[in-house]
Amino acid sequence: MSSPVSSAALPLDERATDIDTFEYDNRIVRNFMIATALWGVVAFLVGLIVATKLVFPGFLAFIPPLSYGRLRPLHTNAAVFAFAGNALFVGVYYSLQRLCKARMFSDRLSAFHFWGWQLIIVSAALTLPFGFTTSKEYAELEWPIDIAITLVWVGFGVNMIGTILRRRERHMYVAIWFYLATFITVALLHVVNSLELPVSLLKSYSMYAGVQDALVQWWYGHNAVAFFLTTPFLGIMYYFIPKAANRPVFSYRLSIVHFWSLIFLYIWAGPHHLLYTALPDWAQSLGTVFSLMLIAPSWGGMVNGLLTLRGAWDRVREDPVLKFLVVGVTAYGMSTFEGPMMSIKSVNALTHFTDYIIGHVHLGALAWNGGLAFAMLYYIVPRIYGTRLFSVKLANLHFWLATTGILFYAIPLYIGGITQSLMWRDFNADGALRYPNFLETVTRIIPMYAMRIGGGTLFLSGACVAIYNLYRTAASGALIAGERVQAPRLRPELAPATAWHRAVEAKPLRFSALVFVAVAIGGAVEYIPTALIRSNVPTIASVKPYTPLEVEGRDLYIREGCVGCHSQMVRPMRAETERYGEYSKAGEFVYDHPFLWGSKRTGPDLHRVGGKYPDSWHYLHMREPASTSPGSIMPAYSWLYDAPLDTSHTEGKIITLRRLGVPYSDGFEQHAVAALRTQAEAIANGLKASGMNTAAPDREIIAVIAYLQRLGTDIKARPAITAAPAPGAR
């Protein structure tokens, strides 16, 4: 009752109807909408380019920054963080203000968030094609950008929480909970997965190695899908479906159960990305169990969204907003059915590493995220421009282009993925692989890749129609930058800020518990890194650190994005050990900062490629893949033959890796470049002896060959072969 509000002296019921007049900030919504549309087109276009390269490997292949391996992470980052990211901010900034009956907490923070995020996207576009990448999927951006992401994300969170604390509506609608979970969890995931030690301004090594790095990465990767592409869009679903249909959600109680069960289950499901890998079996089973349970809240949510339209299906026929919402939510149901199914080990054995996964994620990204994003744009633009949609016909055209595009995209990849996987595991009557040549399983599905280009083209053209339609809509009205509204002020004793304050202050026990948690975090942050490094002890004695040349070669492998098409993880199945060799062991990766297990085999697994072919084969193969493998769709890497290897950071790399626990002896960094030269000379001389007269020891290709020839060989080492251990090993 000691509230400083001027109305404190008034009787209670009069205070309750004190009316505030304020404005919703529509300008920030508009800005994020423009960013969504523009980055969306960029993401789809880059996707189309990489898809085209799988059918015509020569397409734009001569420009290194436009090579497949470098563009693929640009495509995924643009789709996830630029398109879906800006779309989720549209949803939050539009609906949060209205649900809270409050303007965003701070216009400055809104602007900081908007411009900061766009700057991050631009810096991604300026680094990824030039090979500056950590290689960890959806976390490819290098450390300075990681720091910027953290700052901007915290700015977003403060702005959101500030708005919630100032709300004029006591009840927090379920969408707000989904937004809150997004902010908190993504912040944690990003920080934990991005712990890395810099070598230079744009090069760092993951703090974790091998299995540990893989586990952290897929804990992040899975939850990035969960908390960046799912929870915020569920919030959007719970806001925009009722709004567009003008009827309350089917069951509000179910939406609350949906939220709490989803967030408590989601975070433990990450290991399903690592089934049959060198991750310990119990961790794999844990991931499977939680993934299977996830179907319950996911489908609960989907059903809740669709049943909201009960009795309103006639409007779905007419309203493009509802059409996109229905297809989006249906695709969410499909994706969240596939997800748990593919978390079952026997199903996973079939679909993992194949194009099935690419189909699966595009169903989610194009139909669920894309569908909801475009539904939002069609809903919001006319409203904040005070006008009507320019053309419902064009919106319907967009809907059909997008929907058929998605079908032409996903179905061929489902078929191609299963076909290829069955070919990989097909044995003839004699017990030998029926398709021992990997390439044969690739060329078989190229028609599917071609159809996918058609699907992608349809989707992209739909998006272009949408942008034209939305532009004309906006042009026919005028932006209502500040939408004037009135709402009764919350009674002070119910105001959330006071309640929160009191909850902590008046309860010493609760306060102490919070302090303890805060201190525990601090302690853990200090202890865990050292414990992690100590735990990277070699479990297989013959596994040695990479030589300096191999380290450089490995970094080139990372730069060129080889991991986008080649796994380094032979699973313990006969079809794999027959094809590639001994299955991969956890102990073989203890010096791998970062891990390079990969998640897709467009080309064969490379973990046992070391020693499989002579150096000269690799030399010819990477200059012109079709020369050694007729029909190969691998791009040529001519620039590796021209560019001299940059050894200016070799010393720093050795020091950094040692700091991360790789046992290079003290002072080894001073001899690193000399050791690198010696090894490069030997390889170049060998190549010359086999007739490659142009082979020069100082070229990048030599380092790549050195790395490839080292891969997976340590475990085979008997004393005779360990004659060439990593120099400087302790």
Added chain:
Amino acid sequence: MSVIALLIGAGGLVAAGFLFAFAWAVSAGQFDDTTSPPVRMLFDDDHSEDANVQPRL
């Protein structure tokens, strides 16, 4: 594999945070009424004065 301690710790921390939030939400009466909020959100951005001056439910 010791990294799993970090992940379980981090995951547990978030889970504990959400548990705390859940306890708060229940005790603050956030979920007492599941009938009016889904209906109320349908009307909350009506620009007309009338819609906004409605007494709170």
